[in-house]
Amino acid sequence: QVQLEESGGGLVQVGDSLRLSCAVSGETFLVSAMGWFRQASGKEREFVASINWSGSKSIYEDSVKGRFTVSRDNVNKSVFLQMNSLKPADTALYYCALNSRPLSSASPDQGLYDFWGRGTQVTVSS
Numbered sequence: 001q002v003q004l005e006e007s008g009g010g011l012v013q014v015g016d017s018l019r020l021s022c023a024v025s026g027e028t029f030l031v032s033a034m035g036w037f038r039q040a041s042g043k044e045r046e047f048v049a050s051i052n053w054s055g056s057k058s059i060y061e062d063s064v065k066g067r068f069t070v071s072r073d074n075v076n077k078s079v080f081l082q083m084n085s086l087k088p089a090d091t092a093l094y095y096c097a098l099n100s101r102p103l104s105s106a107s108p109d110q111g112l113y114d115f116w117g118r119g120t121q122v123t124v125s126s
Helices: 027-032
Strands: 003-007 010-014 018-025 033-039 044-050 056-058 068-073 078-083 092-099 120-125
Touching: 003 092, 018 033, 018 092, 018 120, 033 068, 033 078, 044 078, 044 092, 056 068, 078 092
Parallel strands: 010 120
Antiparallel strands: 003 018, 018 078, 033 044, 033 092, 044 056, 068 078, 092 120
């Protein structure tokens, strides 16, 4: 059974950095693309970043390009989201998700992700 658990969220000031982590149980992680999504209060969940199964390719939502970096550690079955220059607009509940299709590519399509964590809250105060 695949389980995902996010950590690393918190309350920070504008311009600060945070590093989110997502620990994954289950062998499927090694051949699965991973994604980060977020949902602000009163809004729909949206794509943030994704990384393919090997870690060789990543994609980003336009508003986070140049500020956020997604990475993965296939030995320790974890994926990370380094967030720099945080803005109030980044305030949201952040989820990691796994696309269990073998050798999957990075994708912003939420429908491709089979397993989701419960989320970690990021609040950026001005």
